[in-house]
Structure formats: C-alpha cells, structure tokens
Amino acid sequence: MNKRPVFRTALCDMLGVEYPVMLAGMGTAGGYTLTAAVSNAGGLGMLGATFLWPDELRSWIRKTRELTDKPFGVDILLPAAIPKDFDLGKIKEYIPPEHTAFIQKMARDFGVEGARMKEWPISEEFGRSQFQVVKEEKVPFFALGLGTPDWLIPEAHEAGIKIVSLCGNVRNSVKLKKMGADIIIAQGHDAGGHTGRIGTFALVPQVVDAVDPTPVVAAGGIADGRGLVAALALGAIGAWCGTAFLATHECFVDFVELGMLNRATIDAYYRKLIDSDEEAEQITRIYSGKTTRAFKNKLDEAWEKSGLKTLPMPLQSMLMADLVQGMMEKGETEYFPMFAGQVTGLIKKVRSTQEVMDDIIGGAVKILGEKFPAGLTIKA
Ligand SMILES: Cc1cc2nc3c(=O)[nH]c(=O)nc-3n(C[C@H](O)[C@H](O)[C@H](O)COP(=O)(O)O)c2cc1C
Incomplete structure (x- = not known):
C-alpha cells in the first residue's frame, strides 16, 4: 500500500514524477545509485555526468535503469563559457610557468608527484559526444550548468529531450527563455558548486517574472520542507537540491569506481557535512577558475599565500587536477575540494535518500497542511 503523501505541482506532470523535487546535477557526487534512489523516492534523479566519457555515461545510464523504472535525467557542464581564442590542442601552453612551479612544489612537498587525474577534455566536441549518448539511450531530460550552447536545444527537441538549464541572474534566464529551454533552474548564491x-530569495521571483510562462525551479539553499514551500511561494514550481542529498548513503559511492573518490575522502566529506555550520564554506576560484562554493580548506590557504591569480576556465582546473588527485589518493582530505552549499548547518547525520525526501515532502505537507491553517490569520 502506498502511504506516501500527495504533494504535486505542475513540475510533477512535466517530469512524470510524484514530487516536485529534482536531484541537482553533481558531477562528483550524484552517480547512478543516488540518481535511482531519488527517482525511486518520488523525485527526479539527475545523473551527474560532467566527468563521464561516452562509454562510461552509457554504462551509468544503463545501471540507473537497472535500479529504477522511474524517469531520470543527465546533467553535464557544457563549455559555453570557454574562451573561443584558446587553441585546445595547445591548451597546457597557456598555463604560466610560475603557476606550474607552485603546483609542482606542493606535489613534491606532499609526495604526490606521480598522481594523474581522470582526463576531462573540456570541449564542445566532448559535450556533443555526451549528448549523443543521451539521445541514443533516450534519456528524457538533459540539464546543463554554466551555460547552454545555441546548437543544443533544437537538436534536443527534435529527439524529444527536454532541456533543463541553470542560470544565476535574470539576463541569462531571459536568454535561455529565448533559446527555448524547457525548464529554467534559478540557482542562487547560497548553492554548493x-x-x-x-x-536565492532575490533571484527566484525576478527570474519567474522575467521568463514567464517558462517554468522555473528554485535552487540554492533548499534542504527541507521549509525550503520547498519557500521556493513555491517565490513562484517556482519545484526545487533542485544538491547539498541536501550529499549526506546520504547513496551519494558519492559510484565515483570510487572511476578513481575520483576513495573511502577516506567520502568519510571526510560526510564528517564535514555533519560538523559544519552555515559559515564553513567559501567562494573560491581555485578549482575551476569560476566562482565555486566549497568547504574552506588548507589548499585554499596555500593558494592565497602564494599570491597567484587564478586562471580562466579551463586552465585552472587543468592546473589543479593532478595535485587534487594526489591529495585524494594520499588521504590528505584537508587539501581536497569538497563542494557544498550554505545549508550544511541543517545536516545532522548521514541518512538514506528516502529519508531526505520524506523529510522534504513531509515537512512541506506539515507547513501547508497543519501550521499555516492553524496559525495564519488573513483579512482581505
Ligand atoms: C558536490 C557538488 C557538485 C556539483 N557539480 C555540478 C555539476 O557537475 N554540474 C552542475 O550543473 N552543477 C553542479 N553543482 C551545482 C548543483 O547542480 C546545484 O545547482 C546546487 O547544488 C544547488 O544548491 P544546493 O547545494 O544549496 O542545493 C554541484 C553542486 C555540488 C554541491
């Protein structure tokens, strides 16, 4: 017998799901296990495929389907933001020698010189090859952070795929509406990654007004029923949640098989999520060259002391990649990037994905079904 409460918005019909909650795309955290778990819990799982090569993506899509018969999507970062004047063949030559020297010294000091991170060729060609797999595997939803390239939406629509595009300001939301994005995620400053x-509170209603009637989903700082109700009050039709699902048993686990995480890193991540308050993170450019919210750590401190300027995307991530991999492999978790949003103060323990979803939906039902009718007085 299904005892799950009913809590639906227009987003549920658009996505074919029970609850208006989407798992945020998280390229280092949301593998097939978490994606399927969110879909099975009634939301829309999103496979964080940023770092997946086409054959890996195909395999992870199929593994997701082994774990759920519910709808899910795929999320990547497409390089709309990469400066056009880079010759990608010679890309490493753009990294200044003083930057390389600093990183090499750190790698030497920590004894992690030989480490090599999984290659992630940030290029339009790579993004196209990922999209091709999404098409072939008939995944119904494709999400993009950091920009949506012009060519994508017509091709996606022809294949019957709905495009979910992230934005952080009104100008970009209007651009996405004109391009024909099906769902716009208004992602506020509070967000992780x-x-x-x-x-979020300022952004969502302004995006809702600017892109009407395109549906808007709110992101950034939503981790329980209060956040979901607030998102709906701001005019969104649902929530896109990342940090809320980080402290779950299903999160991170699949990235171990790619060599991108190990047990020590995952346990350290959980500890940080549980122990941290809302001030534990900071905005940094050291991981990708673009502003990213991550837990403060010693790698940031070391970079700051160096006085070096961060490089534009994709140079900064290429510069850092092998060092970060080495720190992960050696268990130097204070020198390893851990993205998380400002809601970490709400996270008290590692739970199952189902428990997190129950908390979000149960909390929202309580507010709207019990608290408001009891305590609210309105005179028109
Ligand atoms: C660990 C982590 C990894 C992320 N990786 C990606 C990514 O690969 N692609 C993407 O579009 N967004 C990424 N994001 C951003 C999320 O999609 C989402 O917008 C954000 O988590 C929402 O805010 P919240 O963390 O407060 O829920 C990431 C966020 C986190 C916390």
Whole structure:
C-alpha cells in the first residue's frame, strides 16, 4: 500500500514524477545509485555526468535503469563559457610557468608527484559526444550548468529531450527563455558548486517574472520542507537540491569506481557535512577558475599565500587536477575540494535518500497542511 503523501505541482506532470523535487546535477557526487534512489523516492534523479566519457555515461545510464523504472535525467557542464581564442590542442601552453612551479612544489612537498587525474577534455566536441549518448539511450531530460550552447536545444527537441538549464541572474534566464529551454533552474548564491552572486530569495521571483510562462525551479539553499514551500511561494514550481542529498548513503559511492573518490575522502566529506555550520564554506576560484562554493580548506590557504591569480576556465582546473588527485589518493582530505552549499548547518547525520525526501515532502505537507491553517490569520 502506498502511504506516501500527495504533494504535486505542475513540475510533477512535466517530469512524470510524484514530487516536485529534482536531484541537482553533481558531477562528483550524484552517480547512478543516488540518481535511482531519488527517482525511486518520488523525485527526479539527475545523473551527474560532467566527468563521464561516452562509454562510461552509457554504462551509468544503463545501471540507473537497472535500479529504477522511474524517469531520470543527465546533467553535464557544457563549455559555453570557454574562451573561443584558446587553441585546445595547445591548451597546457597557456598555463604560466610560475603557476606550474607552485603546483609542482606542493606535489613534491606532499609526495604526490606521480598522481594523474581522470582526463576531462573540456570541449564542445566532448559535450556533443555526451549528448549523443543521451539521445541514443533516450534519456528524457538533459540539464546543463554554466551555460547552454545555441546548437543544443533544437537538436534536443527534435529527439524529444527536454532541456533543463541553470542560470544565476535574470539576463541569462531571459536568454535561455529565448533559446527555448524547457525548464529554467534559478540557482542562487547560497548553492554548493559553481554559483553566482544573487541570493536565492532575490533571484527566484525576478527570474519567474522575467521568463514567464517558462517554468522555473528554485535552487540554492533548499534542504527541507521549509525550503520547498519557500521556493513555491517565490513562484517556482519545484526545487533542485544538491547539498541536501550529499549526506546520504547513496551519494558519492559510484565515483570510487572511476578513481575520483576513495573511502577516506567520502568519510571526510560526510564528517564535514555533519560538523559544519552555515559559515564553513567559501567562494573560491581555485578549482575551476569560476566562482565555486566549497568547504574552506588548507589548499585554499596555500593558494592565497602564494599570491597567484587564478586562471580562466579551463586552465585552472587543468592546473589543479593532478595535485587534487594526489591529495585524494594520499588521504590528505584537508587539501581536497569538497563542494557544498550554505545549508550544511541543517545536516545532522548521514541518512538514506528516502529519508531526505520524506523529510522534504513531509515537512512541506506539515507547513501547508497543519501550521499555516492553524496559525495564519488573513483579512482581505
Ligand atoms: C558536490 C557538488 C557538485 C556539483 N557539480 C555540478 C555539476 O557537475 N554540474 C552542475 O550543473 N552543477 C553542479 N553543482 C551545482 C548543483 O547542480 C546545484 O545547482 C546546487 O547544488 C544547488 O544548491 P544546493 O547545494 O544549496 O542545493 C554541484 C553542486 C555540488 C554541491
């Protein structure tokens, strides 16, 4: 017998799901296990495929389907933001020698010189090859952070795929509406991972007004029923949640098989999520060259002391990649990037994905079904 409460918005019909909650795309955290778990819990799982090569992506899509018969999507970062004047063949030559020297010294000091991170060729060609797999595997939703390239939406629509595009300001939301994005994620400053300058409460209603009637989903700082109800009050039709699902048993685990995480890193991540308050993170450019919210750590401190300027995307991530991999392999978790949003103060323990979803939906039902009718007085 299904005892799950009913809590639906227009987003549920658009996505074919029970609850208006989307798992945020998280390229280092949301593998097939978490994606399927969110879909099974009634939301829309999103496979964080940023770092997946086409054959890996195909395999992870199929593994997701082994774990759920519910809808899910795929999320990547497409390089709309990469400066056009880079010759990608010679890309490493753009990294200044003083930057390389600093990183090499750190690698020497920590004894992690031989480490090599999984290659991630940030290029339009790579993004196209990922999209091709999404098409072939008939995944119904494709999400993009950091920009949506012009060619994508017509091709996606022809294949019957809905495009979910992230933005951090009104200007970009209007651009996405004109391009024909099906769902716009208004992602506020509070968010973990790459993030913009405008707070969620200010951003969402302004995007809702600017792109009407395109549906808007709110992101950044939503981790329980209160956040979901607030998102709906701001005019969004649902929530895109990342940090809320980080402290779950299903999160991170699949990235171990790619060599991108190990047990020590995952346990350290959980500890940080549980122990941290809302001030534990900071905005930094050291991981990708773009503003990213991550836990403060010693790698940031070391970079700051160096006095070096961060490089534009994709140079900064290429510069850092092998050092970060080495720190992960050696268990130097204070020198390893851990993206997380400002809601970490709400996270008290590692739970199952189902428990997190129950908390979000149960909390929202309580507010709207019990608290408001009891305590609210309105005179028109
Ligand atoms: C660990 C982590 C990894 C992320 N990786 C990606 C990514 O690969 N692609 C993407 O579009 N957004 C990425 N994001 C941003 C999320 O999609 C989302 O917008 C954000 O988590 C929402 O804010 P919240 O963390 O407060 O819920 C990431 C966020 C986190 C916390």
